[in-house]
Amino acid sequence: MYSWRARSVDTLGTRRKINIMKTEEVIELYNSFVMPTYRQDPLCLVKGKGIKVWDVEGKEYLDFFPGWAVSGLGHCHPMVTLRIREQLKRIIHIPNNYYNPKQAELARVLSKASLGGKVFFCNSGAEANEAAIKFARAYGYPAKYEIISMKDSFHGRTLAALRMTGQLKYQKGFGPLPKGFTHVPFNDLKAVKKAITPKTAGVIIELIQGEGGINVADKEYVKGLRNLCNKKKLLLIFDEVQTGMGRTGKLFCYQHYGVEPDIMTLAKSLGGGVPIGALVARKGIADTLKPGMHASTFGGSPLVCSSSLAVFRAIKEERLLSNAVRMGQYLKKRLEELKSKYKIINELRGLGLMLGVELKKESSSIVSQCRERGLLINCTQKRVLRLMPPLIVTKADVDKAIDILDEALCDWKN
Numbered sequence: 047m048y049s050w051r052a053r054s055v056d057t058l059g060t061r062r063k064i065n066i067m068k069t070e071e072v073i074e075l076y077n078s079f080v081m082p083t084y085r086q087d088p089l090c091l092v093k094g095k096g097i098k099v100w101d102v103e104g105k106e107y108l109d110f111f112p113g114w115a116v117s118g119l120g121h122c123h124p125m126v127t128l129r130i131r132e133q134l135k136r137i138i139h140i141p142n143n144y145y146n147p148k149q150a151e152l153a154r155v156l157s158k159a160s161l162g163g164k165v166f167f168c169n170s171g172a173e174a175n176e177a178a179i180k181f182a183r184a185y186g187y188p189a190k191y192e193i194i195s196m197k198d199s200f201h202g203r204t205l206a207a208l209r210m211t212g213q214l215k216y217q218k219g220f221g222p223l224p225k226g227f228t229h230v231p232f233n234d235l236k237a238v239k240k241a242i243t244p245k246t247a248g249v250i251i252e253l254i255q256g257e258g259g260i261n262v263a264d265k266e267y268v269k270g271l272r273n274l275c276n277k278k279k280l281l282l283i284f285d286e287v288q289t290g291m292g293r294t295g296k297l298f299c300y301q302h303y304g305v306e307p308d309i310m311t312l313a314k315s316l317g318g319g320v321p322i323g324a325l326v327a328r329k330g331i332a333d334t335l336k337p338g339m340h341a342s343t344f345g346g347s348p349l350v351c352s353s354s355l356a357v358f359r360a361i362k363e364e365r366l367l368s369n370a371v372r373m374g375q376y377l378k379k380r381l382e383e384l385k386s387k388y389k390i391i392n393e394l395r396g397l398g399l400m401l402g403v404e405l406k407k408e409s410s411s412i413v414s415q416c417r418e419r420g421l422l423i424n425c426t427q428k429r430v431l432r433l434m435p436p437l438i439v440t441k442a443d444v445d446k447a448i449d450i451l452d453e454a455l456c457d458w459k460n
Contacts, residue, residue, distance in 0.1 A: 066092065069102055087417060094121025097436055097443055099422070107417070110435045110447050111424040114256070115288050115400075118315025119360055120436040126318035129356040130349065139347050148351035155358055156326055159297055161306060164332035166325040167346030171287030171313035172202025174323035177340060178250065178309050179206050181327065182281050183226075185334045186247035193283075194241050194249045196232040198258030198427075201250065201285055210250065213257070232261055235270040242274075248281035248308075249274075253299040256288040259427040260395045260402025268303045275308070281331070283309040287323075288400070291315035292361050292437050295371040295398035302397065318357040322350040366437040373439045374398040380448040381433075388455050392429075399439065403431040415454035421447050 067075075069090040076086075090102045097120050099109050112121065119126065133148070140146040153165040166177050183191045195201065199212040208216060209223040217223060226245075230237035238249060249271060255261040275282040284307040289299035293315065296302055300310070308331060313323035323345075327334070361367060378394060381403060385391040393404045405412075410425045424432040431451075435443065 066102055072102070087414070089417065096120040096122075097439055105420070107420050107422050108443060108447055108450070109422045110433050110439075111422050112434070112436055113314075113319075114424075115293055115314045115434050116317075117319050118291055118293065118436055119318055119357060119366070120438045121319070123318055123356070123360055123438075125356040125360045126353050129352040130320070133349050133352040136348070138349050139344070142341065142343075142345065146346065146348055146351070148348040148355070149346040152346070152351040152354050155355065156312075156324060159358070160310060161326050161328040163326060163328040163330075166327075166335065166340065166342075167351075168323040168325070168342040169321045169344055170202070170323045171285075171311065172204045172207045172323075173342060173345075174287065174311035174313055174325050175201045175207045175210065175250075175285060176204050177325045177335075178283050178285075178311050179210065180340055181309060181325065181334055182248040182283065184339060185281060185331060190245055190247035192226045192228060192243060192245045192247060194228050194230060194238060194246060196251055196255070196258075197229050198232055198255055198261060199229075199250075199252055199285075200255070200257035201252075232258070233264050233267050235267055235274070238271065239274060242278055242280070246278070246280055248283055250283040250285055252285045252287075252289070253303070254289050254294065254397060254400055256400070256432070257426055259404065259430040260400065260432060262395060262397060263303075265303055268300075268305050272305045281308045283307055283311070285311050287311055287313045291357065292367050292370050293398060293400050293434070295367060295374055297361070297367065299397070316354050316357065317350050318353045318360075320350045320353045322346070322354055361437070364438070369439075370398045370437050373435070373441070373444060374401070376441060377401060377433065377435070377439075377444050377448075380444055384448065384452060384455065387452075390455070399433075399435055399437065401433045402426075403433070405429050405431070409458075412451075412454050412458050415457060416450055419450045419453060421450040421454075423447075423451070 072090045091099050092102050093100045097109055099107050156165050157163060168174055182193055195210045195212055197212040201207045201210045206224050209227045212229040228241045230241050253263045272282055284300050286298055290312045308328050310326045316322050381394050390406050391403060392406045395402045408428045409431060413423055413425045416423050426432055
């Protein structure tokens with residue numbers, strides 16, 4: 047078994063031994079000192095490379111759910127780690143009251159790759175969506191401030207983003223929440239029309255609801271939203287925090303629909319593993335937020351922007367979008383084989399490398415069974431298994447994952 051108690055070099059260049067704790071010891075420290083805000087599996091990871099990760103005891107895992115898509119290129123992608131190391135030698139943080147060349151370069155790349163407008167940088171998807179809320183309210187001020195979102199959506203944990211999230215279970219215990227938000231059924235254009243009032247400023251949607259169970263928006267529905275927002279002079283906002291940066295086989299999911307939003311929010315895979323969020327707004331409205339109206343202390347640091355620029359470069363040079371299409375089709379084909387084998391599988395949903403396997407009964411225990419066999423996946427909405435491997439996934443990886451999932455389903459069924 048691989049031992050992580052290896053020798054290392056400290057900052058003075060001298061040799062020293064690293065004494066790494068066992069999983070039980072780490073859990074004990076968590077229980078004593080870390081707030082219990084997460085339901086955690088008994089797994090302590092210490093290393094990642096590509097699509098694989100290793101725990102503190104040295105066991106290897108195939109990661110088909112790398113941080114809710116944060117590690118979209120896999121773990122420690124060489125281009126990303128190289129750019130981070132290079133930037134660490136120069137400067138780590140530049141306050142946003144000065145100009146930052148890396149931020150300017152990343153904004154140009156993002157703009158040209160998407161809406162052709164301007165970018166606001168922050169640190170997470172929740173922050174990007176909070177920025178979108180403030181943007182919409184500033185754009186509609188003073189008469190328009192309400193935002194329509196979808197049931198089963200997820201937009202973040204901060205108070206306004208939480209209120210915009212269409213799942214009451216996340217809101218419980220935090221009232222009173224901010225006003226000005228309405229939830230309507232997903233894929234129901236008539237419900238959106240009915241919800242619009244003279245105070246409505248915008249509509250926000252995830253084109254694929256991740257936490258909602260991998261629910262995919264219909265093309266005609268999305269086109270209808272665009273036409274409706276144009277007619278009513280509302281902002282159309284796409285939350286691409288999880289779908290963005292190649293996850294669905296296009297750089298951005300909206301490119302599958304032939305529809306452009308007024309605002310797009312990004313995070314997750316954008317930084318290649320480091321925390322970054324962004325709001326992109328189209329030309330004509332991009333200057334809505336003026337100096338002093340919004341800010342983020344750490345937003346768009348040279349470190350995270352260097353990492354994000356490396357992500358764009360890797361996606362292009364390694365042709366990862368086409369790989370996401372091919373491997374997404376192959377993964378879905380292999381999952382279809384399991385569906386034919388197990389009647390407990392109700393439906394397969396998703397696009398590219400963002401796929402959900404809906405079972406006919408609660409399935410969270412399958413996640414544990416897969417983990418014990420060396421495969422990391424996720425379960426949402428109690429019955430939907432989520433598989434979202436990094437864009438670098440190969441057929442061999444898919445085959446190994448399907449073999450493990452097959453074993454887990456067989457044991458669970460029996």
